[in-house]
Amino acid sequence: MKIPLSWLKEFVDIQLPLPELARLLTMAGLEVEAIQVVGLPMPSSADLHSAAHHEIKIEGLSWEADKIVTAAVYEVMPHPNADRLVLCRLDDGQQEHIVLTGAPNLYPYKGLGALPEPLKVPYAKEGARIYDGHQPGRVLTTLKRAKIRGIDSYSMICSEKELGISDEHEGVILLDPDAPVGVPLADYMGDAVLDIAITPNIARCASVLGVAREVAALTGQPLRQLDYSVQMEGPSIEGMASIEIQEPELNPRFVLGLAQNVIIRPSPYKVQLRLKLAGMRPIDNIVDATNYVMLEIGQPLHAFDYDVLKQRAGGNPPTIITRRARPGERLTTLDDVERELDDFTVLVCDTAGALSIAGVMGGAESEVSAQSRNILLEGAAWNFINIRRTVSAQKLQSEAAYRFSRGVHPAMAERGVRRCLELMRRWADGVIAQGLIDNYPLPPRDPMVEISTSDVRRWLGIDLTPQEIADLLARLEFKTEIFGQTVRAQTPDHRLDIGEGVVGMADLMEEIARIYGYERIPETRMNDELPPQRNNLELEREERIRDALVNLGLQEIATYRLTSPEREARRFPPGAAPDDLPYIQLANPIAADRTVMRHSLLSSVLEVVERNARLRPRMALFEIGPVYLASEEGLLPDEVPRLAIALSGPRAPAGWQEADNAPMDFYDLKGILEALLEDLHITGVRYEPAEHPSFHPGKCARIRVGEQVLGVFGELHPLARVNYELPETPLLAAELNMRALISLTPDRFEISAVPVFPPVLEDLAVVVDENLPADQVEAVIRQASGKALAGLRLFDVYRGEQIGAGKKSLAYSLAYQSPERTLTAEEAQKIRQRIIRQLERELGAKLRS
Amino acid sequence: MLESLNQIERQALNELEATQDEDSLQRWKVAHLGRNSPLMRVFDHLGALPKEERPSIGRRANEVKRALESAFEARSQALVQAAVLRSLQAERLDVTLPGRPIARGRLHPNTQTLRRIYRIFGDMGFQVFRSREVETDEYNFELLNIPAHHPARDMWDTFYTTTPGVILRTHTSPGQIHVMRQYAPEPIRVILPGMCYRYEQLSARKDTQFNQVEGLAVGRNITFGDLKGTLTDFARRMFGENVRTRFRASHFPFTEPSAEMDIECFICGGEGCSVCGGSGWLEILGSGMVHPVVLRNGGYDPRIYSGFAFGMGPERITMLKHRIEDIRHLWMNDLRFLEQF
């Protein structure tokens, strides 16, 4: 919302420097996002400094008092050498000048001799700094003496663009006829515009009056109320129109006034200037009057051509009807769009049909035109929820809808009509009919809220007396009464944001805190009872898994959780069974490749490997995050936390010395997983061959503890691999179930005693069938040696002629130990024999000699 | 005879000085302490001396022998040491060559910032409570005092799913309702971290996916002053002990009064710089006293209980601390970016 300072000052005295005013408003929740200086002096650096620490952009142009002044043009003469230029005889209050200009809006005066009424204009003298009218954007320039087509030129009559008012450069500004001559233009009409962000709770501040009320409350200055009286000199309005409200819930009030015999013409320049500074385009004095009042007090208004309405009623006084749209009903709005209306859309109609979409936009037919003579003025109140629905359904915004969709108090309807009728009288010479037609079926109940000193203490942590509370609220026009320690506050009839009961109490609390000043409320430490302390094992263990993986040399990544089924399908070879689980699908995706919530964390990680493939030969990555699987129980998906790992590239990072640059393989990934599970003290882990569409069928394993599956890992399937642009080296990946990892992590674990007696160490190599899984050999060794086995490590796997085809040799180093004594050679020998016998019997293993 | 012993000693010590390695040292030992050395010959011939000279000559010969033996030991050790020192010289490395590279793991910067936040609030008694990302409209909006078609809904651009009433949460605030309904009427101090989603055009400052950390304290005696104190304590631990905070009135439908907390720019110390846009202040979090409607929806009577809530974007904190210009870096996983943390 753009608020011109000059307008604000009509309602409240402001002594503060601009930056300080902006800071005050911002701290109270009316965030001033920028200040546009239009003529006024720029804030001094001292003022700026006092407001340092405040996010505020101040831009614009100051008009130098001695160089840019008001002036009078007495005669417009043709230029001897140029048709498109004129020479103006001008008085700047000190002397007469001949000023050259090409402004088309002065051509009509050319060659008329001395004008009966001088034209008042802004005049920039030699050396004045203004914006260059001929360059796009805002480029400062200094007026210099020059000869143009043989005529000396050193000064100019200014356009709006040159003064930084608007981008208008077609003509020069023609000031109102009552403008003085020879005074600094900045004194006459210099301004500054505060651009204020209006949050939904302060809809009442979407007006000059609304902001002025806040300034008054914050500075303790009195607010100058508007005078809503109208000079009514026409006939009585009674019988000239009537109003029928069908749904008071949606249209609690409708007020009509009538201005007769108006003369439609441009508004006074100062009115146009204000509208422009506030961001609206001046149209004519009637439409401008409605917009002016809307900006001034926040009540949108609508002007109908009374004669058109009468004609539509067959010459009878029109009846205004407000109702919901009928099925299939259509209306062409002012923006020339024919709109299909919803059954909740409220229309302003007459007996012949719809005139406008209530509170949003008028229809074309009954609009005020240059020929209009009699104006029927609408000021109404609408249900804001319904207006907002209409706005979003019709995708139609307007200044009126902006305000109505945030809530305008019905009391404002009458005030708006009164203020506007008076302006039409002044600006358009209208004769105002006596009285108003006011249909007010549903006046709101303005809440009466009680708030006590102990409420304030409990909610804000400050001690205020009942009188202090009442005074703070009174500054915002609440009517207050004090009963003991309680203040009873009556909500003023310009706001709809105060609730009843305890909600109203909180609403008042905010107003008290804002006006009292947030910065004055002391910072304290909570001294309330501490809540019961609870562990969050899930998070603790998740973080521990992160740490473990980082310790194992992996880089954590974080990816987007929105993807598309096509992107995720890349993890499977062509022809593999597709992922047929239903996805959580967006109704309004923002991009074609982000339409669903992911099913596969593996996919996310593979995409990251692909993205970095050309940058890094070696990658070791992991991510922990959810996938979203449709659940059978209800609406909402199961958000299943997963862990995905990807490895690729040389085993050791490249340096200047020789390193193990063999590519990482299945066993590198397995080593990481084993170390992770060991770190978590998860025991009883089994690895079994598995089939999974994403993985190489011979290089894929499932991790299992008891009946629980922790996940799968392996080398990416060569046919899935080609779906990605990956480096040459094998890509190893795992996708694990975090819930299983977390639930299998024991709360506690026990250590085995550090042995006192030395172990007996020996090696054992056995030859077994190639296809025999190594874990079976290990299981037999463990079983045969029992408690005596203190260490078991596979140190070699050998295949070759020596042992014959279809066989492999597994070599283990073993340690036997007793907690009670040093084992003798005979005892060790016995264990060894037992192991060999059992391996032979159960697995057909032969001792390798 | 005594004179000749002195001569033997002088000569031997002189020659010992000249030995430079183990070989010459051994040769010296044979020559001066060996079976055929002049000294040994003196011992051999002691019996042939007159009886009265024997004790003094014998004593002197023993003295010389001990002197030569200990001189030999000393010389031997000196030579070993010199040899070691020489070989150490030869083993000298270029210490400026780079070390052997380690395949180091790292936490994602998001995790690092989240952990910092957890720890600071953990110290103040706030525990972590997590809740779901795919939410109902009811939890994300209605129970938080944001009814359907309310103008406040314009504050969030929402991703809707094809299931009516199911959305991607636009903030972590639905967790407030979950945690209150779980724990009412016990007092609550939690932080609620997690991923949120907004229908935003992608830019350097905004992304469709972002983490949020919400906080909630509910009890019988919790004030706006406590809100200011708690969040200022947080800011000091997060951004520096002397950092200044300011609380600006703001609006969130689920808190009242509501406040934005700014901190004095820690890059420029409040003087104004490009990071703070010249203002000297950085917007860090939104906060406020829990709205009575929200308390009630959570199962707490607002006549008895009060509380405060706040929400911040950890990515923004990460970006500010490390001067990251584009938020998308935090999700693109370019290793050239991640490896700097």
Ligand SMILES: [Zn+2]
């Ligand atoms: Zn700064």
